[in-house]
Amino acid sequence: MNIEKITQGAVTVFAVGGRLDAPGARQFREAVSGAVGRILLDVADVDYISSAGLRALMEVQRDSAAQEEALALCNLHPHVRDVLKASGFLGFLAVHEDRASALESMG
């Protein structure tokens, strides 16, 4: 799993690539934990997500909510979008079409 951290204004962008499965989810949690402020997860290069990946997303979302900070996702692969929809996660997450629109929305 490749995770690149980029600061764009007030938003920390994590460009995530690879499979968000059990090993990937561990790496993802380690990379994102401790991040403060607004977080954008650009998952353009994530084409697979499992239960472990969903749990990792949920934990990051809970951390952000606890800090009263925004968390958003952008560039969802169709398969990832299907899994997030089937598991009801789209109801909890802010999702944007691309990074530019996400950054504009997150200020």
Next chain:
Amino acid sequence: MRFAEEMMLLLLDDEGGKFRRVPEWSLRYALGGGVLMDLALEDRIDTDLESLILVDSTPVGDSLLDPLLADIAADTESRDARFWVERAAGRASEIREEAIARLVERGVLERTEDRFLWVFRTRRYPLVDGHAEREVKLRIMEVLFSDEVPGPRDIVIICLVDACGILKELLSAREIAHVTPRVEQVRKMDLIGRAVSKAIWDIETSLARAAQPHIV
């Protein structure tokens, strides 16, 4: 505490020390599903919409979980979560007995035996320490009566109590009506939980069809 133990605590009628009756098949699937969910939270298995994947075959060191983990590790076919929920449900009696024994050992429950009509032996499990039971009920209520993102353990226990009908024992009819949309939302969030619910739904549907054969 494992999900099977929490389930048995929630099933306990505090007054009589007896376990409430819920449909046998739903309890079997829920107990089996609970073991799978514990294995997932222990990072031993993972699931997606199509299959259940072995992540790590190292035993957890827990006799409630390790027999099923060994079965999964020994299997050479690719199976979905539903297959393993059904397989785990086959061990439900052992899971139930072990969960109860642990609760007694921890000092949460006490095992007592009475005689009914001086002949029939009946077993009761009066609650000794209500702390764990209150904690799990509180967790459930906090999730159901809020719109916060639930934690992984909260999602699982709500999937399980909903799957075997325990919520009806915990809440009034009015409260059930109020929280139903939230339960629907939360129970979709765990892919093993979805397989448990689907397995129970399929059995209930087939029973309803058998009772009313004109329904297609």
